Amino acid sequence: MRAVFLTGLGGYEVLVEKETDVPKISGNEVLIRVRGCGVCYRDTLVRRGFMRARIPVILGHEVSGEIVEVGDNVEGFSKGDLVASLIYSYDPRDKSCAGGRENICRSRISIGEDRDGCYAEYIALPYWVLENIGSPGNAPPESYSIAACVVGTAVRAVKTIGGISRGESVLVTGAGGGVGIHAIQVAKALGARVIAATRSPEKAEAIRKAGADDLIIYREGFSEEVRKLTDGEGVDLVVETVGGPTLEQSLRSAKRGGRIVVIGNVDPKPQGVLLGLIILREIHVHGVLNSTHTELREAIDMIKRGLVKPVIKTIDLSEESVRKSHQDLERGGSIGRYVITPK
Ligand SMILES: [Zn+2]
Structure with missing residues (x-):
C-alpha cells in the first residue's frame, strides 16, 4: 500500500511517500480501508520534534473508513462497517482509563505517533477505539475522519x-x-x-x-x-x-x-x-484534551443530523499534497481541515 511516512524530524522533506506492506492485524484489531485522514496541526508539531514519536512512523490520527478485516477477538464490529476512531488507543483494563477518562489515562498511546497512523491506504486499530457510523447520511464518509479530533x-x-x-x-x-x-x-x-x-x-x-x-x-x-x-x-x-x-x-x-x-x-x-x-x-x-467516546458519538450524531457540517478540503495521498498541507497549516492559511482521501 502507499503511505506517507515521517522519516525524521525537521522540514517538509522528512515527509516521504513509500510503498509498504498492508498492516497485519492482531486478534483485537480490525483492518480499515482509509476513506479520510485529517491533517492536524499536531502533525506539524510532531514533525518539528515538539511531541514524542516513534520514527519512522506513518503520521495521521484522524481517520474514518470501512472495516475490511476483523480479528478473532473483536466484538461489535463487522466487515463493511463504516467507522471513525478516537485519536489515541489505550489499555481497556487500565483503571485510569475508566469512567470516561480514556483521553487522559496512563496507558494512552497516540495513533500516528506511537503507532502507525492514517496517511495511508489502510490502518490497523484495536476495536475499542472505534465508533460505528452506520449510514453516513448526507455527509461524505471522509468527513467523519474529523469527528474525534x-x-x-x-x-x-x-x-x-x-x-x-x-x-x-x-x-x-x-x-x-x-x-x-x-x-x-x-x-x-x-x-x-x-x-x-x-x-x-x-x-x-x-x-x-x-x-x-x-x-x-x-x-x-x-x-x-x-x-x-x-x-x-x-x-x-x-x-x-x-x-x-x-x-x-x-x-x-x-x-x-x-x-x-x-x-x-x-x-x-x-x-x-x-x-x-x-x-x-x-x-x-x-x-481540554481531544475527545472521549462520549464526544465522538455525539460528534458523529451531530454530523449525521446536519447540525455540524464538516468544513473539509480533500487532498490526495501523495508526498506533495501532504507537504503542502503542512506548509499551509503552519502559515495559518487553511480554512477548516485538509483531509487525505486515498483512491
Ligand atoms: Zn488532530
Missing part, C-alpha cells in the same frame, strides 16, 4: 467541559481554523450566541457561514470589541483554540466568573500568564 474536541470544549447553556455567549478564537470553525457550529447548535475572532479577513465568509453571530477581524487585540459586543460584560465562555498568542486577550474577554477552555497551542514555548486577571475576575481556566 475536530468536532469531538469542540463538543468536549463547548459542552462537556465548557458547560454551555442556551443563551450564553461564547467567544471562539482562531475561528477559521479546524477546531474553531466547528466549535462555532457546535456552540450554535447548543443555542449559544457566538462571537468569532480571526486575524484572517480571507476566512470571514467561511466563519459567517459556520453561523457566527458576530465576527471580529483583528490585528492587535479583540477584547475591547468583545466587551463592546457584550455591553461591557465579556463572554460567559471563551474557546481558546490558538493558545499563547491570544491567551491574554482571551482572559480580558471573559466576564467576571467566566470560563476559558484551552484546546490548542500553536506556540509550544512556555507562556506568561496574567494571574491577576484570573484571580480578580475569578475566571475558571480548564484544559
